[in-house]
Amino acid sequence: MRIAKNIKSVTDIIPNNVKLVAVSKTKSINLIESAYRAGQRDFGENKVQELVNKFENLPKDINWHMIGHLQRNKVKYIAPFIYLIQSVDSLRLLIEINKQGIKNNRVINVLVQMDISNDETKFGFSYQEFEELINKNEIKTLKNICIKGMMGMASFTKDENKIKDEFYSLHKFYKKHKKFLNLEILSMGMSGDFKIAINCNSNLIRLGSSIFGDR
Numbered sequence: 001m002r003i004a005k006n007i008k009s010v011t012d013i014i015p016n017n018v019k020l021v022a023v024s025k026t027k028s029i030n031l032i033e034s035a036y037r038a039g040q041r042d043f044g045e046n047k048v049q050e051l052v053n054k055f056e057n058l059p060k061d062i063n064w065h066m067i068g069h070l071q072r073n074k075v076k077y078i079a080p081f082i083y084l085i086q087s088v089d090s091l092r093l094l095i096e097i098n099k100q101g102i103k104n105n106r107v108i109n110v111l112v113q114m115d116i117s118n119d120e121t122k123f124g125f126s127y128q129e130f131e132e133l134i135n136k137n138e139i140k141t142l143k144n145i146c147i148k149g150m151m152g153m154a155s156f157t158k159d160e161n162k163i164k165d166e167f168y169s170l171h172k173f174y175k176k177h178k179k180f181l182n183l184e185i186l187s188m189g190m191s192g193d194f195k196i197a198i199n200c201n202s203n204l205i206r207l208g209s210s211i212f213g214d215r
């Protein structure tokens, strides 16, 4: 009941073109089922083992998003079913995802994670590294991945102007590459900052605590 209400209060205020991914990391199968019954189909997880376990125990029409740092040796476990890997932070990881895509005879959709904050702990490409990445010949040979867009996390701060600057600059960079690379998804915004992110043209928000409560 509470979860259904939380989902509704978000979907009521976000534009139609913005997709809500419910971040269910650490949350039980039961809680995810409540969200599912409320109509939610996109869920995000950040640990491979937990993701695989939930995939196996929940309805098969769920779209699973990997949103956490992904080790290359674990790609094989999620490759058969993952809907979108949002957290690609190296060429070596892209190459491994492509290899597992070939093995599973599917094209795996990914977002490139962009490092837009000054937080030391966050992963991702700088703007310059992204441009080096897409200019590499090797990237053009990877036929079993599809780069759908970019994901970014703002700094962990209460300074809304700083968060806005970071989202604004990522949107600008996304727009610069959108056409040529055929990008569709700009994933920005979590429970604390999704309204700012949507104002900066995010079209995918990843909400955990505002849907499921504190972790």
Ligand SMILES: *Cc1c(COP(=O)(O)O)cnc(C)c1O
Pocket: 023, 025, 046, 067, 068, 153, 189, 190, 191, 192, 206, 207, 208, 209, 210
């Ligand atoms: C945990 C997490 C979220 C959700 O965070 P909330 O603040 O609970 O909404 C979103 N994105 C990523 C990458 C996360 O790790």
